[in-house]
Amino acid sequence: MSTTLHQQLEAYVTRNNFPEESWGARGLRPSDDDVQQDMQQAIIGFVRHLQSALRTAAPGSPELTAAVQSFLEEWDTDDFDTEEREFLYDVACDIMREAEVKPEDIHI
DSSP: OHHHHHHHHHHHHHHHOOHHHHHHHHHHHHHOOHHHHHHHHHHHHHHHHHOOOOOSSSOOEEEEEEHHHHHHHHHTTTSHHHHHHHHHHHHHHHHHHTTTTGGGOOOO
16 A cells, blocks of 8 residues: 555544534535544544455455445444434445546445
């Protein structure tokens, strides 16, 4: 994995992926802080899985797409409401694009 890609992915780990203005842009009231923390942890788990997969699979490769597909099929997001899950998946799609995985190639 390139240094640049590693830095791009790490940015999702260290920043707030669900800032208040993003909720407002979606026409939503922000979820409670503890829910947002859980959402952040879910994203961190996704990033860590992607980073692990990138040790053996090239960005944009079918192997990486399959690893992402497998993760998302098992991703436990049942504790989140519909809007929170959509927000999570939108952030996950941004992360996928960083790794050259096309969200349209993922079926969940």
